[in-house]
Amino acid sequence: MSLAETIYTARFRSSETIERGRTQTLNCPVFRLGVLVAPSSGTITIYRADGTVVASAVPVTIASSIATYSISSGTTAGLSLEEGWLVEWALAMPDLVTHTFRTDAALVRRTLYPVITDADLQRRHSDLPALLATGVTSYQDYLDEAWATLTNRITAQGKRPYLIIQPSALREVHLMLTLHMVFLDYATSAGDSSRYQALADHYMRAYTEAWNGLRFFYDESDENKVDPTNKRGAAASVWTNGRGGYPMWRT
Numbered sequence: 001m002s003l004a005e006t007i008y009t010a011r012f013r014s015s016e017t018i019e020r021g022r023t024q025t026l027n028c029p030v031f032r033l034g035v036l037v038a039p040s041s042g043t044i045t046i047y048r049a050d051g052t053v054v055a056s057a058v059p060v061t062i063a064s065s066i067a068t069y070s071i072s073s074g075t076t077a078g079l080s081l082e083e084g085w086l087v088e089w090a091l092a093m094p095d096l097v098t099h100t101f102r103t104d105a106a107l108v109r110r111t112l113y114p115v116i117t118d119a120d121l122q123r124r125h126s127d128l129p130a131l132l133a134t135g136v137t138s139y140q141d142y143l144d145e146a147w148a149t150l151t152n153r154i155t156a157q158g159k160r161p162y163l164i165i166q167p168s169a170l171r172e173v174h175l176m177l178t179l180h181m182v183f184l185d186y187a188t189s190a191g192d193s194s195r196y197q198a199l200a201d202h203y204m205r206a207y208t209e210a211w212n213g214l215r216f217f218y219d220e221s222d223e224n225k226v227d228p229t230n231k232r233g234a235a236a237s238v239w240t241n242g243r244g245g246y247p248m249w250r251t
Contacts, residue, residue, distance in 0.1 A: 006095040008032050013148040015155065016087055016105035017162050021077040028060075028067045028089040028101055038065035042091035042098075046071070046105070049084030060089070067091055081107055081222055083160070108162040109224060114147045115167050116175050124179060131186065139182060146178040153211075154234050159218065165226055169216035176207035211235060 009031045016026065026044070030037050039062060046054040054075060060067040067089055085105035092098045118139050122128050128139065150173060151161045164170070180203035187196035211234065218232040219225065 005097050005099075006032060006093065008037065008093060008099055008101075010089070010101035010103070012101075012103045013144075014152050016085075016103055017108045017111050018071060018076060018085070018105055019111055020079060020081060020107050020109060021073050023073045024071060026069045026071060026087065028091065029065075030067070030091065030093065030099075030101070036065045037094060038062055039067055039091035039093050042067050042089060044069045045088045045090070047086040047088075048079070048107075049082050054079075054085075057090070060091075076107060079107055081109055106160070106162065109222060110162060112151065112161045112164050112167060114143065114174055115171050116143065116178070118143075120171075120175055121178060121182070124175070128182070131190075139178070142178050142181045142185075143174075146174055146181055150174055150177060157234055159232065159234060163219045163222060164216050165219045165224075166217040169214065172210040173207060173214055176203050176210050179203040180207055 011029045011031060018024065018026075030039065041062070042060045043057040044055060044060050044067075045057050048054055055069070055071065058069065060069045062068075083104075083106040085107060087103050087105050089101045090098055091101065118128075121139055121143075132139075150170065154161050154164075180200055183196045183203060184200040187193045187200055190196065214234045215231040216234075217226050217228070217230070220230075220232075
């Protein structure tokens with residue numbers, strides 16, 4: 001990209017997960033100066049891990065200023081589950097340049113979904129609805145941001161979130177991280193900042209403790225089965241042999 005070209009942001013919050021055999025919509029929201037920017041047109045190309053093409057320069061739809069593409073159930077129904085897919089969005093932007101935004105993807109059996117909502121936050125702090133800004137009715141933005149942070153951290157630790165077959169195990173870490181984000185925001189934008197900062201610090205400690213103790217059923221072989229004798233942890237541990245040798249990693 002030339003230094004003279006406009007630098008846009010393609011807002012991919014995490015790796016794309018495409019469920020095999022289910023029609024679903026992919027999208028590529030693009031921003032500049034904090035504002036959603038609509039492409040005039042574009043195409044999408046989707047590659048499997050071996051480089052074969054699932055969709056080749058297929059025209060996208062621009063809906064509410066966002067490039068979207070519906071991948072049909074029949075396109076993926078007969079394919080093997082795997083990581084290493086690549087999605088390329090070639091979008092004609094207002095600077096009269098076609099920018100290609102790329103993101104990784106995986107063809108999965110099932111997507112992992114969160115298990116908490118506003119009601120769970122309010123069970124910890126019943127006054128939360130009263131603290132919402134005028135016109136705002138939910139803490140969903142915080143819930144979504146905490147979920148993206150959490151699943152990306154799990155991925156960084158070498159686990160694949162879509163193989164976690166016990167979503168309730170993530171309830172505590174998701175809840176604690178969301179409350180940390182809520183009160184950290186209030187500490188910088190609302191009155192009584194010392195109270196909110198203390199709550200933010202409290203929930204960060206609670207999140208760290210919950211993360212370190214996190215264990216879940218993990219479908220390592222991707223067979224859609226729960227093995228009640230085997231749980232995995234999200235956090236990696238470092239074990240040294242005490243003789244100055246190389247460290248041994250265990251997850």
